[in-house]
Amino acid sequence: AQSVTQLGSHVSVSEGALVLLRCNYSSSVPPYLFWYVQYPNQGLQLLLKYTTGATLVKGINGFEAEFKKSETSFHLTKPSAHMSDAAEYFCAVVSGGYQKVTFGTGTKLQVIP
């Protein structure tokens, strides 16, 4: 079984401040982890993914995430928030089986000017 928990359904940061979106997962086998972003009235866009190898993963738009097995976490960070980062972010896990992805409930990021 696999599951994903995203802490905080809404996060507000000031423009230029650090963005930290939290994701913890549960998986009985080594997981593959993803972060997606969804802008209003659009589908999901992949930000980054962890499969194997380096635990610090860099993605698009300056985002990065670190896989910490001991903490079962995959938190998403960005050093400096931009207004265009305002969107909803989803953490997802795939483990075992076919392309069956379990998504977290999402975190809406608000960037305050």
Next chain:
Amino acid sequence: KAGVTQTPRYLIKTRGQQVTLSCSPISGHRSVSWYQQTPGQGLQFLFEYFSETQRNKGNFPGRFSGRQFSNSRSEMNVSTLELGDSALYLCASSSAIGLADLTDTQYFGPGTRLTVL
């Protein structure tokens, strides 16, 4: 390459009716997955098709069904619509072939927003 396209983008139906949604994957992608997104339940996996075969299915009632054509285009059908079926239905395609390709990125379409009155 053109992205994943979904038609229609918006749909309004009444309870008891049925609806068919269409998804055209990225050229060359043979795997197509469907998801339901609602404010209360978030993103939930409906099913995945590969080469016209349903490979995986989520926990949805039999009113939800799908199919995939030889050109990889996919349709999903919901019969006897209920108010709770109002949602954004997202389609995603990937180049994944088998179990070893779990990491292949899924590319999402813009979704079809279904409203059931």
